[in-house]
Amino acid sequence: MAEVPAAKRQKASTPDDSLPATYKLIYWPGLPGRGEHVRLAFEEAGVAYEDTAMHEGAVQQVLAQISTDNLATGSAPNVPPLAPPVLQHGDLTISQTSNILMYLAPQLNLASSGSDPHAIYRLNALALTALDGLSNEVHDCHHPICTALYFADQRTEAIRCSKQYVKERLPKFLGYFERVLMAQAARDAANKWLYGAELTYADLVLFQCLNGTSHQFPRAVKQLRDGGAHERLFAHYDAVQQRPNIAAYLASERRQAYGEGIYRYYKELDVVPDDDGEEEEKNN
Known part of the structure; x- marks a missing residue:
């Protein structure tokens, strides 16, 4: 289709x-x-x-x-x-x-237009998975003890949590969505989105989650992208970003900058799996 x-x-x-x-x-x-x-x-x-x-x-x-x-x-x-x-x-x-x-x-015509009567639940599962692993867990990296404490009050724990996340959790979730895209393409070559041949809201959720994760962990996401193990996923990310309405929105003033929200950039947390811990010791 x-x-x-x-x-x-x-x-x-x-x-x-x-x-x-x-x-x-x-x-x-x-x-x-x-x-x-x-x-x-x-x-x-x-x-x-x-x-x-x-x-x-x-x-x-x-x-x-x-x-x-x-x-x-x-x-x-x-x-x-x-x-x-x-x-x-x-x-x-x-x-x-x-x-x-x-x-x-x-x-909004952002659900599957196919014949599957259960499509909305499959899409919800995909969206919830992205929100769990690439939003909630990312937020917890800079507030691993509790949200009531400032980052400075839990910096050591945040560094440890972030290193564990980019080493184990981030590749797990990126690998999962790579597998989803591979399964769709194997089912039908026209299926370039998470569920079928047409973009759905699940694709938009994944894009935003990966965009925010890239803001918080730019080095780790770049390393994973350059590694080549998630080519379909990052091609998917680029395809969403290049859609005319999305591209216009991202370039507009309506798109607000990241700040003190879910995704936050701290230099101490901009880690990759092979960091040796020297940065953590230096900041303690």
């Missing part, structure tokens, strides 16, 4: 005609964070959305959602979110990145 042209992916096909066309993303300002996965879906699909992170009062909108005073009362049976990202669409308010993406994907 040929890839759907970008021009045909612009209009969201909403299953419920009572829902408005505009989506509202509520997220912290000043960092990509987990809200970035939702933004990439909107940008790829070319649909209108409101991003509170880009407007004054963004913090207040997040706090209003996650406040212990928010009981999510009203006519719709919504439940109060624990943390952003939060999506509002008509009377619907939902949270959790993967949950939001599962809701949006069919509407």
Whole structure:
């Protein structure tokens, strides 16, 4: 099946005609964070959305959602979110990145268009795997003890955790997605994405996770890329980055810079598996 042209992916096909066309993303300002996965879906699909992170009062909108005073009362049976990202669409308010993406994907034509009735669950498994290994675990590398402590309070542990991650965990997850892409190509030569011949939201999630991991561990990711064992994966990464809507977004002011979010660059943590530990001793 040929890839759907970008021009045909612009209009969201909403299953419920009572829902408005505009989506509202509520997220912290000043960092990509987990809200970035939702933004990439909107940008790829070319649909209108409101991003509170880009407007004054963004913090207040997040706090209003996650406040212990928010009981999510009203006519719709919504439940109060624990943390952003939060999506509002008509009377619907939902949270959790993967949950939001599962809701949006069919509407934005970012779910599989094949005949598999269980495709959305397969896509969710791929997205969750990327979020586990290339987002949550990466975040834990600079906060290995707890998130309440500053990096300086757990630097020694963070260095040790980062070395273990780039040596064992990072190759494991990159190797897994390389295997997924190989399996797809073996099934059908036209399958150049994680699930079939058309890009889905799982491809966007993997791209963002690998992009963020590259920001935190540039030396390790470069070493793995140069090693040649993950050629399909990095070709996939480049293909997502070069898609017209994604490329335009990445070059725009809407794409926020990495900072004090999930992915953080610390020179002490910019390690590769064969580092001998001298840097750690020097910084202690």
